[in-house]
Amino acid sequence: MTLLEDTKYLEVEIWRGDAAGGEFQSFQVPAYESQTILDVVSWVQQNTDPGLTYRYACRVGMCGSCAMMVNGTPRWTCRTHVKKVADGDRLRVAPLRNLPIIKDLATDMDPFFDKWVAAEGKHHPSKSREDQIEQIDPENSARVEANSGIECINCSVCYAACDTVAGNPDYLGPAALQRAWTLYNDARDAKKQVILDAVSGTGGCHNCHSQGSCTVHCPNELNPMKAIAGLKRETAISFLRKAR
Template identity: 55%
Template sequence: MDNNSDQRELTVHIWRSEASASDDDLQPDGAWQTWEVPVRNSQTVLDVVTWIQRHRDPDLSYRYACRVGMCGTCAMTVQGKPRWTCRTRIGTVVDGNELTIAPLRNLPIIKDLATDMAPFFDKWAEAGAQFVPDRNVDQQTMAPVKPDSRARRTADVAIECIGCAVCYAACDTVAWRADYLGPAALNRVWTLVNDEREASPKEHLKAVAGESGCLSCHSHQSCAELCPKHLNPTASIAGLKRKSFLLALAGRS
């Protein structure tokens, strides 16, 4: 954190709670706790949380790693919206003198601002969101996809997801439908369906064509609006709907 202070203080409200009793207990009993934090130049929300943990309450629990916007580990709910705290400067989100920070929505709480990511990644597994190479291709000379090819451009559109769960926390459908696979898992399946090296694109489509998959997306665009990588999971899900429909129409579902 920059040591140059302009002597102002920021009123920071942080949600404190113990662990969720179960994966279904997404809002365990807790309370807001408030601190006054010195305002610094170029201060990020992660800087604020770290200052509180180091100077006011060492028991405050949160998660971070890279601090430079590469891992997504530090995602929290800031002023009501999920964001990467390491890349969110307080000057861009604070209107007045108050800042609210809470854990990501739609995930069980471990403690305070730290959430359990297991349900999020379990959805990836349920969606079959892993690459399956074509066994007919020599594994020593995996089929190349040229950088300037249409196939590469199609697959690359949504491939930069790093699994930060911002879209999952923002998704209204995830909030009301517990079995919904979520934007990130479906976005990943879209990249696989469009990868010409993938052995089973039709099987991937079948895995996400049900009510817990792409059909449940209502296209609210919250995931696209808040994705820190500027991806558009809504468009990916629309593509899955389209391809699933064509597959069913052809009688091969």
């Protein structure tokens, strides 16, 4: 690629490889105003190396597809500005931590979503279509608690940030547990004890060390650590009730 004298360039290292291994490859990318990390990766794919593999969809922070490690930190790349995270003019972009790599920057999200199901992060209906729709009081404390987690976009940034997942691959992780807590607090969910049992196994919420990386890095500023603390509290109460 011919570099232009009057253009400022970013020094970008992008991880290339697959599940068997790989290494960082260097690229020089023109720097622009209001440039996001996803813009940088897309520029490389469109102008330098069409074979670069990565994942994105909405580009506006809605779909949760484009999360990657940027200078060692998990981020939603479509909403992360280069000027906020670059080390001088240097960027190092890698696939999300704690997930198997498919190719380059694309990770296999199956373990992440499998754990949502394992944590019973799915709706358990309490009514049939013949019943009246349940009236929900938005001021109700359980509803307020449920609302605090519903903006999760499944981006897996919290999962990549979690040191407990890194040390204990069976751990369900912050996103799945926060989903379980949201449903536990939803008046329309019929199987609250099933949820508590699902998060009480060997990979359950009790493995969380409350380090808080999930909450620090969540791009939507949610608080999975608080949700996990709620699950620990409710499972402990349930345990003591059963013991009586």
